[in-house]
Amino acid sequence: MPHDHHDHDHFHHDGMSPSGHPYRADNDTPLTYWQTMEIAVREILIEKGITTPEEIARQIDEMDARSPANGAAVVARAWVDPAFKTRLLDDASAASAEMGFDIGGLRLIAVENTDEVHNMIVCTLCSCYPRNLLGLPPDWYKTRAYRSRAVKEPRKVLEEFGVTIPDQVKIRVHDSTADMRYIVLPARPAGTGSMGEAELARLVTRDSMIGTGLPKTP
Amino acid sequence: MSDTPKDFDGRRWHDMGGQPAGPVKPAEHDFALWEKRVDALQVLMSSKGYFTVDGLRRALEDMGEDAYEKYSYYERWIAAVNQNLIEAGLYTLEELGAKMGEVKTRGGTYGDASA
Numbered sequence: 001m002p003h004d005h006h007d008h009d010h011f012h013h014d015g016m017s018p019s020g021h022p023y024r025a026d027n028d029t030p031l032t033y034w035q036t037m038e039i040a041v042r043e044i045l046i047e048k049g050i051t052t053p054e055e056i057a058r059q060i061d062e063m064d065a066r067s068p069a070n071g072a073a074v075v076a077r078a079w080v081d082p083a084f085k086t087r088l089l090d091d092a093s094a095a096s097a098e099m100g101f102d103i104g105g106l107r108l109i110a111v112e113n114t115d116e117v118h119n120m121i122v123c124t125l126c127s128c129y130p131r132n133l134l135g136l137p138p139d140w141y142k143t144r145a146y147r148s149r150a151v152k153e154p155r156k157v158l159e160e161f162g163v164t165i166p167d168q169v170k171i172r173v174h175d176s177t178a179d180m181r182y183i184v185l186p187a188r189p190a191g192t193g194s195m196g197e198a199e200l201a202r203l204v205t206r207d208s209m210i211g212t213g214l215p216k217t218p
Numbered sequence: 219m220s221d222t223p224k225d226f227d228g229r230r231w232h233d234m235g236g237q238p239a240g241p242v243k244p245a246e247h248d249f250a251l252w253e254k255r256v257d258a259l260q261v262l263m264s265s266k267g268y269f270t271v272d273g274l275r276r277a278l279e280d281m282g283e284d285a286y287e288k289y290s291y292y293e294r295w296i297a298a299v300n301q302n303l304i305e306a307g308l309y310t311l312e313e314l315g316a317k318m319g320e321v322k323t324r325g326g327t328y329g330d331a332s333a
Contacts, residue, residue, distance in 0.1 A: 031327055036318050038256050040321050044308075044313060138246050144239050144286075150235075
């Protein structure tokens, strides 16, 4: 998986932010029109008492704290706890909330990879993503190429991600909406029988929960 | 509508599922502070009930295909958030224009202007 940068524990390493993306140059480039608009909108809302700087900072902190590690913890729990897995497949929002991950008003659906079916998720219309469990979506998830092709030639798209799915395995692509998001429950890798939950969670990559990757093997 | 092109299938530009497109380039980046603030404003203002995700999408889709190619994700988002907030009556275009003019006088970088 040449594209997959998450080959280290806990989804961070040198040059990567806690959300697992490389840092982007920030505040010292020339001010743009849209940045000017953001500052203006934010300050007007604050001046009118509609929000506060603290509330905005808290919201950013909450979003920053969401990373694929949250989703990985849910997946690992499902791998070791059959009753939890049943609850997850039945109602992923409630099962995630059980582990302390707030899904908000969204309906979250977990789809399970098996020997017969490989699932992948997309949002063809925009960029809907299980952000409460995985953080903000990667750039490629929002591109025309992924949105257009995932539903038409998923096998080919997966090959571009370095994932080859055997012909006899059916590929099921789930198109997300604003109110209904999907997360893939990847299959537990072989040879992990003796591993505990925390150790298993480290095998679960972000892309394995989007369906464009597979979990790492021990 | 006699001059509707023969290949027009009734879709709008954003409905791109199944359309031909090039290879998926595995681009990744973290988000700049101003982008995180746009995201936070979207979440906060919609959770306060000033607009819905559908309202955000409607504004994004109405910008058209050209904007999708030309502007970045959060550039389009701040435009859509702003439009929804003006429609919700929280402030006027005049107030926005005056504030943007004032912000620009503070300095040449985001860091200076948002201080």
